[in-house]
Amino acid sequence: MITTAVKDKTFDVAEIREQFPILHRLVKGKPLVYFDNAATSQKPQVVIDKLVEYYSGFNANIHRGIHTLAEEATAAFEEARDTAQRFLGAAHREEIIFTKGTTEGINLVASTWGRQNISAGDEIIISAMEHHSNIVPWQILCLEKGATLKVIPIDDNGDIILEEFKKLFTSKTKFVSVVHVSNSLGTVNPVKEIIRIAHDFGVLVLVDGAQSTVHLDIDVVALDCDFFVCSSHKIYGPTGTGVLYGKRSLLEAMPVFQGGGEMIKEVTFASTSYNDLPYKYEAGTPNIADTIAFKTALDFVASVGKKNVRTHENDLLAYATARLEEIAGLRIIGKGKDKISVVSFVIDKVHPSDIGTLLDNRGIAVRTGNHCTQPLMDRLCVPGTIRASFAMYNTRDEIDVFTTALEKSITLLS
Amino acid sequence: MNDRTINEIEDEIVEEFSLFDSWDDKYEYIIDLGKKLPELDAQHKIDDNKVRGCQSTVWLVADYRDGRIYYNAESDAVIVKGLISMLIRVLSGQRPGDIVAAPLTFIQRIGMTTHLAQTRSNGLVSMVKQMKNYALAYKLKYQSQ
Structure with a gap:
Protein backbone atom coordinates (compact mmCIF):
# COMPACT_ATOMS: atom_id res chain seq x y z
CA MET A 1 0.00 0.00 0.00
CA PRO A 44 -6.29 20.06 -3.45
CA GLN A 45 -5.61 20.90 -7.09
CA VAL A 46 -5.40 17.21 -8.07
CA VAL A 47 -9.02 16.70 -6.98
CA ILE A 48 -10.21 19.82 -8.84
CA ASP A 49 -8.22 18.70 -11.91
CA LYS A 50 -9.77 15.24 -11.81
CA LEU A 51 -13.27 16.72 -12.06
CA VAL A 52 -12.24 18.74 -15.11
CA GLU A 53 -10.44 15.74 -16.59
CA TYR A 54 -13.52 13.56 -16.17
CA TYR A 55 -15.94 16.02 -17.76
CA SER A 56 -13.57 16.98 -20.55
CA GLY A 57 -12.16 13.51 -21.18
CA PHE A 58 -14.42 10.56 -20.40
CA ASN A 59 -17.85 11.65 -19.19
CA ALA A 60 -20.36 8.84 -19.79
CA ASN A 61 -22.99 6.93 -17.88
CA ILE A 62 -21.45 3.91 -16.25
CA HIS A 63 -21.97 0.14 -16.27
CA ARG A 64 -24.25 -0.31 -19.29
CA GLY A 65 -22.64 1.52 -22.16
CA ILE A 66 -20.68 -0.53 -24.68
CA HIS A 67 -18.65 2.40 -26.00
CA THR A 68 -15.16 3.51 -25.00
CA LEU A 69 -16.17 6.48 -22.86
CA ALA A 70 -18.58 4.32 -20.84
CA GLU A 71 -15.87 1.75 -20.33
CA GLU A 72 -13.38 4.36 -19.16
CA ALA A 73 -15.87 6.01 -16.83
CA THR A 74 -16.96 2.65 -15.42
CA ALA A 75 -13.37 1.59 -14.82
CA ALA A 76 -12.57 4.85 -13.00
CA PHE A 77 -15.73 4.62 -10.90
CA GLU A 78 -15.03 1.02 -9.91
CA GLU A 79 -11.40 1.90 -9.14
CA ALA A 80 -12.80 4.41 -6.65
CA ARG A 81 -14.58 1.51 -4.97
CA ASP A 82 -11.33 -0.47 -4.74
CA THR A 83 -9.52 2.53 -3.28
CA ALA A 84 -12.29 3.16 -0.74
CA GLN A 85 -12.19 -0.52 0.19
CA ARG A 86 -8.46 -0.30 0.94
CA PHE A 87 -8.84 3.04 2.70
CA LEU A 88 -11.39 1.60 5.12
CA GLY A 89 -9.83 -1.84 5.32
CA ALA A 90 -12.96 -3.64 4.11
CA ALA A 91 -12.64 -7.33 3.29
CA HIS A 92 -14.70 -7.22 0.08
CA ARG A 93 -15.19 -4.56 -2.59
CA GLU A 94 -18.94 -5.20 -2.75
CA GLU A 95 -19.19 -4.06 0.86
CA ILE A 96 -18.52 -0.49 -0.33
CA ILE A 97 -21.74 1.30 -1.26
CA PHE A 98 -21.45 4.80 -2.69
CA THR A 99 -23.92 7.24 -1.15
CA LYS A 100 -24.48 11.00 -1.15
CA GLY A 101 -22.59 11.09 2.12
CA THR A 102 -22.72 10.16 5.80
CA THR A 103 -26.31 11.30 6.31
CA GLU A 104 -27.60 9.19 3.44
CA GLY A 105 -25.60 6.21 4.69
CA ILE A 106 -27.27 6.37 8.10
CA ASN A 107 -30.69 6.87 6.56
CA LEU A 108 -30.10 3.89 4.27
CA VAL A 109 -29.36 1.59 7.21
CA ALA A 110 -32.29 2.95 9.25
CA SER A 111 -34.68 2.55 6.32
CA THR A 112 -33.57 -0.95 5.28
CA TRP A 113 -32.02 -2.91 8.14
CA GLY A 114 -34.09 -0.82 10.58
CA ARG A 115 -37.44 -1.32 8.87
CA GLN A 116 -36.80 -5.05 8.56
CA ASN A 117 -35.53 -5.72 12.07
CA ILE A 118 -36.99 -3.15 14.46
CA SER A 119 -40.43 -3.70 15.93
CA ALA A 120 -42.59 -2.24 18.69
CA GLY A 121 -40.87 -2.15 22.07
CA ASP A 122 -37.35 -2.56 20.64
CA GLU A 123 -34.55 -0.25 21.69
CA ILE A 124 -31.86 1.60 19.73
CA ILE A 125 -28.86 3.15 21.48
CA ILE A 126 -27.06 6.33 20.40
CA SER A 127 -24.75 8.63 22.37
CA ALA A 128 -25.30 12.09 23.85
CA MET A 129 -22.83 13.61 21.39
CA GLU A 130 -24.44 12.56 18.13
CA HIS A 131 -24.83 14.88 15.15
CA HIS A 132 -28.49 15.43 14.26
CA SER A 133 -27.86 13.11 11.29
CA ASN A 134 -27.32 10.22 13.69
CA ILE A 135 -30.34 11.11 15.83
CA VAL A 136 -33.18 12.00 13.49
CA PRO A 137 -33.13 8.88 11.21
CA TRP A 138 -33.43 6.71 14.33
CA GLN A 139 -36.15 8.92 15.80
CA ILE A 140 -38.14 8.57 12.57
CA LEU A 141 -37.69 4.78 12.70
CA CYS A 142 -38.64 4.61 16.41
CA LEU A 143 -41.75 6.70 15.80
CA GLU A 144 -42.80 4.48 12.89
CA LYS A 145 -42.19 1.23 14.75
CA GLY A 146 -43.05 2.18 18.35
CA ALA A 147 -39.44 1.59 19.37
CA THR A 148 -37.41 3.54 21.94
CA LEU A 149 -34.24 5.59 21.52
CA LYS A 150 -31.79 5.35 24.43
CA VAL A 151 -28.84 7.66 24.97
CA ILE A 152 -25.37 6.83 26.32
CA PRO A 153 -24.55 9.58 28.84
CA ILE A 154 -21.30 11.55 28.74
CA ASP A 155 -19.34 13.16 31.58
CA ASP A 156 -18.59 16.88 31.87
CA ASN A 157 -15.37 16.46 29.88
CA GLY A 158 -17.33 15.09 26.95
CA ASP A 159 -16.30 11.45 27.35
CA ILE A 160 -18.75 8.59 26.95
CA ILE A 161 -19.40 6.76 30.23
CA LEU A 162 -18.83 3.13 29.23
CA GLU A 163 -20.19 1.73 32.51
CA GLU A 164 -23.51 3.50 31.85
CA PHE A 165 -23.48 2.25 28.26
CA LYS A 166 -23.35 -1.37 29.47
CA LYS A 167 -26.35 -0.73 31.74
CA LEU A 168 -28.51 0.41 28.81
CA PHE A 169 -28.68 -3.07 27.27
CA THR A 170 -31.85 -5.10 27.73
CA SER A 171 -33.30 -8.04 25.85
CA LYS A 172 -35.00 -5.43 23.65
CA THR A 173 -31.81 -3.70 22.50
CA LYS A 174 -31.43 -4.19 18.74
CA PHE A 175 -28.94 -1.61 17.46
CA VAL A 176 -26.21 0.81 18.48
CA SER A 177 -25.30 3.82 16.31
CA VAL A 178 -22.44 5.90 17.59
CA VAL A 179 -20.16 8.67 16.40
CA HIS A 180 -16.43 7.87 16.09
CA VAL A 181 -15.19 11.45 16.59
CA SER A 182 -17.45 14.23 17.86
CA ASN A 183 -17.81 17.11 15.39
CA SER A 184 -18.51 19.57 18.21
CA LEU A 185 -15.87 18.55 20.74
CA GLY A 186 -13.30 16.47 18.86
CA THR A 187 -13.63 13.60 21.34
CA VAL A 188 -12.44 10.28 19.93
CA ASN A 189 -14.83 7.66 21.22
CA PRO A 190 -13.64 4.18 22.20
CA VAL A 191 -15.58 2.60 19.36
CA LYS A 192 -13.67 -0.67 19.43
CA GLU A 193 -14.68 -1.19 23.06
CA ILE A 194 -18.25 -0.04 22.31
CA ILE A 195 -18.49 -2.56 19.46
CA ARG A 196 -17.08 -5.37 21.62
CA ILE A 197 -19.59 -4.66 24.39
CA ALA A 198 -22.51 -4.45 21.95
CA HIS A 199 -21.48 -7.68 20.24
CA ASP A 200 -21.31 -9.42 23.64
CA PHE A 201 -25.02 -8.59 23.85
CA GLY A 202 -25.51 -9.77 20.25
CA VAL A 203 -26.26 -6.22 19.06
CA LEU A 204 -25.08 -4.65 15.76
CA VAL A 205 -23.17 -1.37 15.62
CA LEU A 206 -22.99 1.47 13.09
CA VAL A 207 -20.02 3.82 13.38
CA ASP A 208 -20.47 7.39 12.12
CA GLY A 209 -17.04 8.12 10.66
CA ALA A 210 -17.85 11.56 9.21
CA GLN A 211 -15.15 13.23 11.33
CA SER A 212 -12.79 10.33 11.97
CA THR A 213 -12.00 9.00 8.50
CA VAL A 214 -9.84 11.96 7.50
CA HIS A 215 -7.72 11.81 10.66
CA LEU A 216 -7.53 8.21 11.91
CA ASP A 217 -6.48 4.96 10.29
CA ILE A 218 -9.71 3.14 9.71
CA ASP A 219 -9.84 -0.65 9.64
CA VAL A 220 -13.44 -1.82 9.64
CA VAL A 221 -12.39 -5.46 9.93
CA ALA A 222 -10.24 -4.83 13.00
CA LEU A 223 -12.96 -2.63 14.52
CA ASP A 224 -15.47 -5.36 13.67
CA CYS A 225 -18.16 -2.69 13.14
CA ASP A 226 -21.21 -3.85 11.24
CA PHE A 227 -21.69 -0.58 9.37
CA PHE A 228 -19.40 2.40 8.85
CA VAL A 229 -20.32 5.66 7.10
CA CYS A 230 -18.27 8.63 5.91
CA SER A 231 -18.35 11.60 3.52
CA SER A 232 -15.92 12.49 0.75
CA HIS A 233 -16.05 16.25 1.31
CA LYS A 234 -14.53 16.00 4.76
CA ILE A 235 -11.60 13.99 3.34
CA TYR A 236 -10.45 16.64 0.82
CA GLY A 237 -12.82 15.20 -1.81
CA PRO A 238 -15.87 16.68 -3.55
CA THR A 239 -19.27 17.15 -1.92
CA GLY A 240 -22.16 14.83 -2.67
CA THR A 241 -20.50 11.46 -2.40
CA GLY A 242 -19.51 9.15 0.41
CA VAL A 243 -19.39 5.56 1.52
CA LEU A 244 -21.54 3.16 3.42
CA TYR A 245 -19.59 0.09 4.45
CA GLY A 246 -21.62 -2.88 5.61
CA LYS A 247 -20.70 -6.48 6.32
CA ARG A 248 -21.56 -8.49 3.22
CA SER A 249 -23.90 -10.91 4.99
CA LEU A 250 -25.91 -7.99 6.41
CA LEU A 251 -26.08 -6.08 3.13
CA GLU A 252 -27.19 -9.23 1.31
CA ALA A 253 -30.01 -9.88 3.76
CA MET A 254 -31.26 -6.30 3.92
CA PRO A 255 -34.16 -5.08 1.78
CA VAL A 256 -33.50 -2.54 -0.97
CA PHE A 257 -33.37 1.20 -0.25
CA GLN A 258 -34.46 2.99 -3.42
CA GLY A 259 -35.81 1.50 -6.64
CA GLY A 260 -34.65 2.48 -10.10
CA GLY A 261 -31.95 1.83 -12.65
CA GLU A 262 -28.73 0.02 -11.78
CA MET A 263 -30.20 -1.73 -8.72
CA ILE A 264 -32.29 -4.16 -10.79
CA LYS A 265 -31.56 -7.47 -12.44
CA GLU A 266 -34.84 -7.99 -14.28
CA VAL A 267 -38.00 -5.95 -14.41
CA THR A 268 -41.46 -6.96 -15.52
CA PHE A 269 -44.68 -5.22 -14.54
CA ALA A 270 -45.42 -8.14 -12.25
CA SER A 271 -42.15 -8.19 -10.35
CA THR A 272 -38.51 -7.14 -10.20
CA SER A 273 -35.44 -9.05 -9.18
CA TYR A 274 -32.64 -7.04 -7.70
CA ASN A 275 -29.03 -6.69 -8.67
CA ASP A 276 -26.17 -8.06 -6.58
CA LEU A 277 -24.08 -6.05 -4.15
CA PRO A 278 -23.02 -3.28 -4.25
CA TYR A 279 -25.34 -2.16 -7.08
CA LYS A 280 -28.43 -3.27 -5.15
CA TYR A 281 -28.06 -0.07 -3.10
CA GLU A 282 -26.96 2.27 -5.88
CA ALA A 283 -30.21 3.06 -7.69
CA GLY A 284 -30.08 5.63 -10.46
CA THR A 285 -27.07 7.23 -12.08
CA PRO A 286 -24.59 7.69 -9.24
CA ASN A 287 -22.46 10.77 -8.61
CA ILE A 288 -19.84 9.54 -11.09
CA ALA A 289 -17.58 12.60 -11.38
CA ASP A 290 -17.36 13.33 -7.66
CA THR A 291 -16.82 9.68 -6.80
CA ILE A 292 -13.95 9.41 -9.27
CA ALA A 293 -12.42 12.59 -7.80
CA PHE A 294 -13.05 11.18 -4.30
CA LYS A 295 -10.63 8.40 -5.22
CA THR A 296 -8.07 11.06 -6.12
CA ALA A 297 -8.61 12.65 -2.70
CA LEU A 298 -8.10 9.31 -0.93
CA ASP A 299 -4.90 8.71 -2.91
CA PHE A 300 -3.78 12.24 -2.00
CA VAL A 301 -4.33 11.64 1.73
CA ALA A 302 -2.52 8.32 1.50
CA SER A 303 0.41 9.92 -0.32
CA VAL A 304 0.79 12.63 2.33
CA MET B 1 -43.66 60.22 16.48
CA ASN B 2 -40.85 60.64 14.03
CA ASP B 3 -40.95 63.88 12.06
CA ARG B 4 -38.34 62.76 9.56
CA THR B 5 -38.99 60.30 6.79
CA ILE B 6 -37.43 56.86 6.54
CA ASN B 7 -35.36 58.10 3.60
CA GLU B 8 -34.00 61.05 5.54
CA ILE B 9 -32.86 58.91 8.44
CA GLU B 10 -31.33 56.39 6.09
CA ASP B 11 -29.32 59.16 4.42
CA GLU B 12 -28.14 60.27 7.86
CA ILE B 13 -26.87 56.79 8.70
CA VAL B 14 -25.14 56.45 5.35
CA GLU B 15 -23.40 59.77 5.93
CA GLU B 16 -22.28 58.71 9.40
CA PHE B 17 -20.85 55.48 8.06
CA SER B 18 -18.99 57.32 5.32
CA LEU B 19 -16.80 58.84 8.04
CA PHE B 20 -15.33 55.46 8.90
CA ASP B 21 -12.20 54.33 7.10
CA SER B 22 -12.41 50.62 7.81
CA TRP B 23 -14.83 47.91 8.73
CA ASP B 24 -13.06 47.64 12.08
CA ASP B 25 -14.32 51.13 12.84
CA LYS B 26 -17.77 50.37 11.51
CA TYR B 27 -18.01 47.31 13.73
CA GLU B 28 -16.80 49.31 16.69
CA TYR B 29 -19.60 51.77 16.05
CA ILE B 30 -22.22 49.03 15.62
CA ILE B 31 -21.02 47.35 18.83
CA ASP B 32 -21.23 50.68 20.63
CA LEU B 33 -24.82 51.12 19.43
CA GLY B 34 -25.54 47.61 20.63
CA LYS B 35 -24.22 48.28 24.08
CA LYS B 36 -26.37 51.42 24.34
CA LEU B 37 -29.60 49.76 23.20
CA PRO B 38 -32.09 49.88 26.11
CA GLU B 39 -32.99 46.54 27.61
CA LEU B 40 -36.31 45.02 26.74
CA ASP B 41 -38.70 44.39 29.65
CA ALA B 42 -38.38 40.85 30.93
CA GLN B 43 -42.11 40.28 30.29
CA HIS B 44 -41.48 40.66 26.54
CA LYS B 45 -38.68 38.11 26.40
CA ILE B 46 -40.96 35.22 25.58
CA ASP B 47 -40.97 32.64 22.79
CA ASP B 48 -43.84 34.38 21.00
CA ASN B 49 -41.68 37.46 20.49
CA LYS B 50 -38.63 35.61 19.18
CA VAL B 51 -37.53 36.29 15.63
CA ARG B 52 -36.90 33.05 13.80
CA GLY B 53 -33.86 32.51 11.63
CA CYS B 54 -31.24 34.09 13.89
CA GLN B 55 -28.22 32.33 15.36
CA SER B 56 -28.58 34.55 18.43
CA THR B 57 -31.84 35.09 20.23
CA VAL B 58 -33.76 38.18 19.14
CA TRP B 59 -36.97 39.41 20.76
CA LEU B 60 -39.01 42.02 18.95
CA VAL B 61 -42.22 43.80 20.00
CA ALA B 62 -44.23 46.50 18.25
CA ASP B 63 -46.79 49.01 19.62
CA TYR B 64 -49.25 51.03 17.61
CA ARG B 65 -50.02 54.58 18.80
CA ASP B 66 -51.66 57.42 16.89
CA GLY B 67 -51.13 55.90 13.49
CA ARG B 68 -47.47 55.05 14.04
CA ILE B 69 -45.52 51.97 15.05
CA TYR B 70 -42.97 51.89 17.85
CA TYR B 71 -40.53 49.00 18.01
CA ASN B 72 -38.54 47.62 20.91
CA ALA B 73 -36.10 44.75 20.57
CA GLU B 74 -33.17 43.06 22.18
CA SER B 75 -30.69 40.27 21.50
CA ASP B 76 -28.11 38.30 23.44
CA ALA B 77 -25.50 39.16 20.77
CA VAL B 78 -24.18 42.72 20.82
CA ILE B 79 -23.56 43.14 17.07
CA VAL B 80 -27.13 42.07 16.46
CA LYS B 81 -28.22 44.64 19.06
CA GLY B 82 -26.34 47.25 17.07
CA LEU B 83 -28.17 46.26 13.91
CA ILE B 84 -31.45 46.37 15.82
CA SER B 85 -30.60 49.83 17.07
CA MET B 86 -30.18 51.10 13.51
CA LEU B 87 -33.39 49.45 12.31
CA ILE B 88 -35.31 50.96 15.23
CA ARG B 89 -33.84 54.37 14.51
CA VAL B 90 -35.06 54.18 10.93
CA LEU B 91 -38.42 52.49 11.37
CA SER B 92 -39.71 53.25 14.85
CA GLY B 93 -42.26 56.06 14.94
CA GLN B 94 -43.09 55.72 11.23
CA ARG B 95 -46.44 55.03 9.60
CA PRO B 96 -47.26 51.35 8.87
CA GLY B 97 -47.70 51.98 5.14
CA ASP B 98 -44.33 53.70 4.91
CA ILE B 99 -42.61 50.87 6.77
CA VAL B 100 -44.15 48.23 4.52
CA ALA B 101 -43.09 50.14 1.40
CA ALA B 102 -39.57 51.08 2.58
CA PRO B 103 -36.87 49.49 0.41
CA LEU B 104 -34.38 50.14 3.26
CA THR B 105 -31.49 50.98 0.98
CA PHE B 106 -29.17 52.02 3.83
CA ILE B 107 -28.39 48.39 4.60
CA GLN B 108 -26.84 47.99 1.17
CA ARG B 109 -25.46 51.53 0.99
CA ILE B 110 -23.33 51.13 4.11
CA GLY B 111 -22.07 47.83 2.70
CA MET B 112 -23.76 45.66 5.28
CA THR B 113 -25.24 43.17 2.83
CA THR B 114 -21.94 42.39 1.20
CA HIS B 115 -19.85 42.64 4.30
CA LEU B 116 -21.78 40.78 6.93
CA ALA B 117 -21.20 37.32 5.58
CA GLN B 118 -23.61 35.89 8.08
CA THR B 119 -26.50 38.21 7.34
CA ARG B 120 -28.86 35.30 7.64
CA SER B 121 -27.43 34.01 10.90
CA ASN B 122 -27.19 37.54 12.22
CA GLY B 123 -30.86 37.63 11.51
CA LEU B 124 -30.82 40.97 9.73
CA VAL B 125 -33.09 39.72 6.97
CA SER B 126 -35.40 38.00 9.48
CA MET B 127 -35.59 41.11 11.64
CA VAL B 128 -36.49 43.37 8.73
CA LYS B 129 -39.10 40.87 7.61
CA GLN B 130 -40.59 40.64 11.09
CA MET B 131 -40.71 44.44 11.49
CA LYS B 132 -42.46 44.72 8.14
CA ASN B 133 -44.87 41.96 9.10
CA TYR B 134 -45.89 43.93 12.19
CA ALA B 135 -46.35 47.02 10.03
CA LEU B 136 -48.46 45.13 7.53
CA ALA B 137 -50.62 43.66 10.29
CA TYR B 138 -51.26 47.09 11.84
CA LYS B 139 -51.88 48.62 8.44
CA LEU B 140 -54.54 46.06 7.66
CA LYS B 141 -56.06 46.30 11.13
CA TYR B 142 -56.35 50.08 11.47
CA GLN B 143 -56.18 51.60 8.06
CA SER B 144 -58.69 49.46 6.23
CA GLN B 145 -61.42 50.57 8.64
Missing part, protein backbone atom coordinates in the same frame (compact mmCIF):
# COMPACT_ATOMS: atom_id res chain seq x y z
CA ILE A 2 1.07 3.57 -0.74
CA THR A 3 0.61 4.61 2.89
CA THR A 4 3.42 2.46 4.19
CA ALA A 5 5.75 3.35 1.35
CA VAL A 6 5.73 7.09 2.09
CA LYS A 7 5.02 7.01 5.80
CA ASP A 8 8.35 8.48 6.74
CA LYS A 9 8.40 11.17 4.09
CA THR A 10 9.02 14.57 5.65
CA PHE A 11 5.86 16.54 6.09
CA ASP A 12 6.19 20.05 4.71
CA VAL A 13 3.16 22.18 5.41
CA ALA A 14 4.25 24.91 2.99
CA GLU A 15 4.41 22.32 0.23
CA ILE A 16 0.96 21.05 1.22
CA ARG A 17 -0.51 24.56 1.19
CA GLU A 18 0.76 25.08 -2.35
CA GLN A 19 -1.59 22.34 -3.47
CA PHE A 20 -4.76 24.04 -2.17
CA PRO A 21 -5.55 27.00 -4.46
CA ILE A 22 -8.30 28.41 -2.20
CA LEU A 23 -5.77 29.04 0.57
CA HIS A 24 -4.23 31.79 -1.54
CA ARG A 25 -7.30 33.97 -1.71
CA LEU A 26 -8.05 36.99 0.42
CA VAL A 27 -11.15 37.32 2.56
CA LYS A 28 -12.12 40.85 3.59
CA GLY A 29 -8.71 41.91 2.34
CA LYS A 30 -6.86 39.49 4.62
CA PRO A 31 -5.25 36.11 3.87
CA LEU A 32 -7.84 33.40 4.48
CA VAL A 33 -7.44 31.42 7.70
CA TYR A 34 -9.70 28.43 7.25
CA PHE A 35 -10.56 26.78 10.56
CA ASP A 36 -13.92 25.26 9.58
CA ASN A 37 -12.54 21.93 8.43
CA ALA A 38 -14.92 19.86 10.52
CA ALA A 39 -17.71 21.31 8.36
CA THR A 40 -15.89 20.65 5.12
CA SER A 41 -12.25 20.50 4.05
CA GLN A 42 -10.77 22.43 1.14
CA LYS A 43 -9.77 20.57 -2.05
CA GLY A 305 0.52 9.91 4.96
CA LYS A 306 -2.16 9.89 7.64
CA LYS A 307 0.46 9.44 10.33
CA ASN A 308 2.26 12.62 9.22
CA VAL A 309 -0.99 14.52 9.10
CA ARG A 310 -2.01 13.30 12.54
CA THR A 311 1.30 14.36 14.07
CA HIS A 312 0.89 17.79 12.51
CA GLU A 313 -2.75 18.16 13.55
CA ASN A 314 -2.04 17.00 17.11
CA ASP A 315 0.62 19.69 17.33
CA LEU A 316 -1.85 22.31 16.08
CA LEU A 317 -4.48 21.17 18.55
CA ALA A 318 -2.07 21.25 21.49
CA TYR A 319 -0.73 24.65 20.46
CA ALA A 320 -4.20 26.17 19.92
CA THR A 321 -5.43 24.75 23.22
CA ALA A 322 -2.47 26.24 25.10
CA ARG A 323 -2.88 29.63 23.41
CA LEU A 324 -6.62 29.72 24.05
CA GLU A 325 -6.23 28.76 27.70
CA GLU A 326 -4.18 31.94 28.20
CA ILE A 327 -7.20 34.09 27.32
CA ALA A 328 -9.12 35.33 30.36
CA GLY A 329 -12.77 34.33 30.51
CA LEU A 330 -12.36 31.64 27.85
CA ARG A 331 -13.55 28.15 28.65
CA ILE A 332 -12.79 25.14 26.45
CA ILE A 333 -15.80 22.88 25.99
CA GLY A 334 -14.86 19.22 25.66
CA LYS A 335 -11.76 18.03 27.44
CA GLY A 336 -11.97 14.40 26.49
CA LYS A 337 -9.12 11.96 27.10
CA ASP A 338 -8.49 11.54 23.41
CA LYS A 339 -9.21 14.46 21.10
CA ILE A 340 -8.57 15.22 17.46
CA SER A 341 -8.33 18.44 15.50
CA VAL A 342 -11.25 20.30 17.07
CA VAL A 343 -11.27 22.90 19.81
CA SER A 344 -14.60 24.29 20.95
CA PHE A 345 -14.94 27.10 23.45
CA VAL A 346 -17.13 29.77 24.99
CA ILE A 347 -16.24 33.20 26.37
CA ASP A 348 -17.79 34.84 29.41
CA LYS A 349 -20.50 37.35 28.53
CA VAL A 350 -19.70 37.22 24.82
CA HIS A 351 -22.02 35.65 22.25
CA PRO A 352 -20.35 33.17 19.86
CA SER A 353 -22.01 34.78 16.82
CA ASP A 354 -20.41 38.17 17.63
CA ILE A 355 -17.00 36.50 17.71
CA GLY A 356 -17.74 34.67 14.44
CA THR A 357 -18.67 37.95 12.73
CA LEU A 358 -15.58 39.82 13.94
CA LEU A 359 -13.23 36.95 13.06
CA ASP A 360 -14.74 36.80 9.58
CA ASN A 361 -13.92 40.49 9.26
CA ARG A 362 -10.28 39.45 9.67
CA GLY A 363 -10.50 36.65 7.12
CA ILE A 364 -10.81 33.89 9.72
CA ALA A 365 -13.42 31.19 9.15
CA VAL A 366 -14.66 29.42 12.28
CA ARG A 367 -18.00 27.86 13.07
CA THR A 368 -20.30 29.25 15.75
CA GLY A 369 -23.54 27.81 17.06
CA ASN A 370 -24.71 24.38 18.11
CA HIS A 371 -22.91 22.48 15.30
CA CYS A 372 -26.01 20.33 14.61
CA THR A 373 -25.65 18.78 18.05
CA GLN A 374 -28.36 20.59 20.01
CA PRO A 375 -28.85 17.82 22.61
CA LEU A 376 -25.09 17.85 23.30
CA MET A 377 -25.11 21.62 23.84
CA ASP A 378 -28.05 21.20 26.24
CA ARG A 379 -26.16 18.49 28.12
CA LEU A 380 -23.09 20.72 28.47
CA CYS A 381 -25.30 23.71 29.42
CA VAL A 382 -24.05 26.02 26.66
CA PRO A 383 -26.23 27.63 23.96
CA GLY A 384 -23.47 27.07 21.44
CA THR A 385 -19.72 27.33 21.05
CA ILE A 386 -17.05 28.81 18.84
CA ARG A 387 -15.31 25.95 17.06
CA ALA A 388 -11.93 25.95 15.37
CA SER A 389 -11.14 22.74 13.48
CA PHE A 390 -7.84 22.02 11.79
CA ALA A 391 -6.66 20.23 8.68
CA MET A 392 -3.28 19.22 7.23
CA TYR A 393 -2.76 22.66 5.65
CA ASN A 394 -3.19 24.75 8.79
CA THR A 395 -0.22 26.27 10.62
CA ARG A 396 0.84 27.58 14.01
CA ASP A 397 1.14 31.03 12.41
CA GLU A 398 -2.55 30.89 11.52
CA ILE A 399 -3.35 29.99 15.12
CA ASP A 400 -1.42 33.07 16.21
CA VAL A 401 -3.41 35.24 13.78
CA PHE A 402 -6.59 33.64 15.11
CA THR A 403 -5.85 34.06 18.83
CA THR A 404 -4.66 37.65 18.35
CA ALA A 405 -7.84 38.50 16.42
CA LEU A 406 -9.87 36.70 19.06
CA GLU A 407 -8.38 38.74 21.87
CA LYS A 408 -9.01 41.97 19.97
CA SER A 409 -12.61 40.90 19.34
CA ILE A 410 -13.16 40.11 23.01
CA THR A 411 -11.82 43.54 24.02
CA LEU A 412 -14.10 45.22 21.50
CA LEU A 413 -17.16 43.28 22.65
CA SER A 414 -16.63 43.51 26.41
